[in-house]
Amino acid sequence: MQSFTEENYLKAIYSLSLRHEGDVSTNALAELTATKAASVTDMLRKLSDKELIHYKKYQGVRLTEEGERLALQVIRRHRLWEVFLVEKLGFGWDAVHDIAEQLEHIRSDELVVRLDGYLDHPQFDPHGDPIPTPAGKMPETGYRKLTEVGVGEDVRLMAVLEHSTEFLQHLDRSGLTLGCIITVKTVNDFDKSLLVRTETGSTVFASQDVAKNLLVS
Amino acid sequence: MQSFTEENYLKAIYSLSLRHEGDVSTNALAELTATKAASVTDMLRKLSDKELIHYKKYQGVRLTEEGERLALQVIRRHRLWEVFLVEKLGFGWDAVHDIAEQLEHIRSDELVVRLDGYLDHPQFDPHGDPIPTPAGKMPETGYRKLTEVGVGEDVRLMAVLEHSTEFLQHLDRSGLTLGCIITVKTVNDFDKSLLVRTETGSTVFASQDVAKNLLVS
DNA sequence: GGAATGCTTTAGACATATCTAAATTTTCAG
DNA sequence: CTGAAAATTTAGATATGTCTAAAGCATTCC
Incomplete structure (x- = not known):
């Protein structure tokens, strides 16, 4: 049986291991869990003792099968x-x-x-x-990020990677809702920002920061 | 902002103060929260500092207005x-x-x-x-305990004071459901156990331990 | 290839909530 | 009204999860 805190670490490790190849670093975990690296090290030792993670000092961390099963249960x-x-x-x-x-x-x-x-x-x-x-x-799912879509392509907005109130309210205001069809009109070479046409015919500006959090198919 | 534990103590104090007149004792709280008296004392000091209870050493404890408001919010x-x-x-x-x-x-x-x-x-x-x-x-609510009902009276089962799985399954097996009308047929002078007739016509035995946890009107 | 830099871990504290054992206060019975 | 029993509190530990500061690895950049 895991504590809330242990469950949150497992989730954090899972989530970070999707973002990058290879093992998850102590610092990345510290940032995501809003704690300090020293606290993370303590917890990693504990999770390692319970065989929920593979952990070697200074070498980063990776979920065991059991650890991944638990993380996915929480998710x-x-x-x-x-x-x-x-x-x-x-x-x-x-x-x-x-x-x-x-x-x-x-x-x-x-x-x-x-x-x-x-x-x-x-x-x-x-x-x-x-x-x-x-x-x-x-x-x-096989979704791609909107940043990987070429000019002229029609795609459907399927998911968002960022769940903060601010980001989601921004999408609401832009008229970008899940399931809507969008067409990439232009890509700005300098800042990688996009102009997209929505189903309703309106044109919406999306900075790279926004676009990289939008998943399409 | 209270911790889970603090909320549970407030609830426990509220619940005990209904059961008996006067202030709640440290030992009663220790029993209900399944901890030791010493742990209770620590927590009482803490809740007292937050002005959620009236507490004088050795004299028992009582919720403040704010404490009661919070306890009722949890309930x-x-x-x-x-x-x-x-x-x-x-x-x-x-x-x-x-x-x-x-x-x-x-x-x-x-x-x-x-x-x-x-x-x-x-x-x-x-x-x-x-x-x-x-x-x-x-x-x-104005409900009475079934133990206070006289022989021959018709009453309606309105609530139960005990929420354990065992007790409630026992009621299910006896055919005693909330809202049913029951008639007290006999009271045993020795052990205060009852025989009651239910709506369906069947006669059910209820020990004092059971009857004191049944509220009727 | 060796120091500077940046991660990571260790060491030592602190806060919460718990415990046991000992000391203290209250109560109550004779 | 006093001494024993019961209830309560204090003292000192333990476990979890956190922190800061300092020390130990690893990488990388000349």
Whole structure:
């Protein structure tokens, strides 16, 4: 049985190991968990003792099979609760992250099974992220970042990588909603910012910072 | 902002102060929270510093107005979640206590407001307990214990004081459901056990231990 | 290839919440 | 009204998770 804190570290390690190849560094974890490197080292020793991570001093860290299974369980709970908050309670997609961050730690297998059924076994959360299977596998999506799309291509906005209220409200204001079709009109060579045409015909400016957080297919 | 533990102590103090007149003792709290008296003393000092309780060494403890408001807020959350678990997720009333015990600590005012609306502003939880108002007042019910009912009286089962799985499953097996009408047929002078007739015509034995946990009107 | 730089770990503290054992206060019974 | 029993508090530890400061590796840049 893991503490809230241990679960959060497992999630953080999982999330960082997706972003870059190779093992996850102590400093990267410290930044993501908003703690200091020394605290991370303490926790890594502890998770290593429990065989949830592969860890060699100074060499970075990687989840074991069991560690990944647990991380995906937490992510599954998080995303199911986000669906509940949006679909059933009517929260905006920009307001659910922090609450789900708490709900994901509620301990009850039966609860997760029933919640999943109540929500009709959703495959994606309100941000378009796939919901890990009960067995602890992350579904593949094959989405690309909007930054990788060429001028003239028509694509569909499928998911967002950033879940902060500020970012999501910015998208709302721009008229960029999940599922909408967008066409890349121009790419600015200097700052890699984009102009895209939305379904409604309006033209929207997207800085590289915005575009790299938009996943399309 | 209170920790989970502080919230649990406030709830425990509230609950004990209902059971007996006068201030709550350190030992009673130690028993209810399944800790040792010494740990309770530490926490009482802390809650006293925050002015959530009136506390004088060796003299027992009582909630301040603010302390009671917070305790009722926690109880409100607990009972709303219990309604959710039974009404929406289909849990049995015998299986929701421990999960609600965790959910009650989720911090989000907006969440409680929306959950309350989603559940249609319920007045009672699945065990018949009244749900405190958003303002932090506990509704009066005027229920009596079944042990106080005289032979021959017809009463309606309104609530239970004990929420353990074992107790509630025992009631299920006896055919005693909330809302059912029961008639007290006999009271045993020696052990204060009862025989009651239910709506369905069957006769049910209830020990004093059971009867004192049944509230009727 | 060796020092400067930047990560990472160790060492030593602190806060929370718990415990046991000992000391203290209150209560109550004779 | 006093002494023993019961209740409570204090003292000193433990475990978790955090911090700062200092020391130990690793990389890389001449």
